[in-house]
Amino acid sequence: MGQISIKHQAASGMVWTAVERFGSQIVQFIIGIVLARLLLPDDYGLIGMLAIFMAISQTFLDCGFANALIQKKDRDEIDYSTVFYFNLAVALILYGILFFFAPRSE
Numbered sequence: 001m002g003q004i005s006i007k008h009q010a011a012s013g014m015v016w017t018a019v020e021r022f023g024s025q026i027v028q029f030i031i032g033i034v035l036a037r038l039l040l041p042d043d044y045g046l047i048g049m050l051a052i053f054m055a056i057s058q059t060f061l062d063c064g065f066a067n068a069l070i071q072k073k074d075r076d077e078i079d080y081s082t083v084f085y086f087n088l089a090v091a092l093i094l095y096g097i098l099f100f101f102a103p104r105s106e
Contacts, residue, residue: 053098060090 036044065083
């Protein structure tokens with residue numbers, strides 16, 4: 001086996017990233033169609049509103065901590081615990097915000 005060029009590795013990485021992103025979008029689209037057929041319009045609208053919060057949550061997941069942790073050469077337990085506790089703190093803060101600002105049903 002010879003050395004694989006950096007250009008080939010970058011192209012391969014781009015292809016796999018594109019496959020992952022488009023595959024995820026296709027699966028979400030199919031699930032949306034199935035849910036639209038199974039649910040009442042009011043229920044489907046509620047799912048649509050929840051999708052906004054899920055998209056915001058996904059933004060926090062994609063903020064780069066996982067990639068930074070993977071690419072860091074000399075990572076240790078402090079790095080792992082820092083990322084874990086930061087994600088936990090953000091999740092609890094967002095949960096608190098959503099919980100306290102949610103309308104109360106009587």
